[in-house]
Amino acid sequence: MSHSASVIDVVGHNVANVNTGGFKASRVLSQGAPAADVEDGGRRGVATTTIDRDLRGASATPSLPLHFTIQDDAFYPVNAGDGTTVYVRSGALTVDSARNVTTAFGQLLEPPITIPEDHTTPAVTSIGLVTAVNADGEQVEIGQI
Structure with a gap:
């Protein structure tokens, strides 16, 4: 039973x-x-x-530029808010009011990635690069997850 x-x-x-x-x-x-x-x-x-x-989680086509799906069993580090580092798999990132790339729960990436003031349209590439469009209209690398 x-x-x-x-x-x-x-x-x-x-x-x-x-x-x-x-x-x-x-x-x-x-x-x-x-x-x-x-x-x-x-x-x-x-x-x-x-x-x-199953550590792969649900696989869906990302609909927002800062959303992604991890295809293998990898995790990436974030700051838990109390100074400790935890590892997560969530592919739903956002930009906070200070222009930091964070998880949906407000956790900063480790190391932190900040979108410069004159850059727009942040996105994550298929290999984990965070990019944004600079003032000249060029898509440039800002950081790596």
Whole structure:
């Protein structure tokens, strides 16, 4: 019964979060297991061996210039706000009022990337370069995620 409950919990969690950006689905990995009360192992049951998580997350076509999808199992560093560094996979970046590139939760990238005052249209390239258009209309590199 424990295995079935784990499967139901994991499926419910996956369904509830399917539309969450960067959500990482889980799956229950199981194997046959001999029944504890039978010496020769004649009866077999199923045991949950682990709950595995797919680190790729949901892949969607980015619709905003500072949104991107991480294709492998990489993370990138951000400042947690208290001076500590944490690693995230969220591909939804924004620019705050001080022109810093931040996560959707306001965390600064490590190292910080700031869009110069005379630059517009910040974007992230497929290889993680942050670019912006300068006063001369040229797209220039501002930093690297």
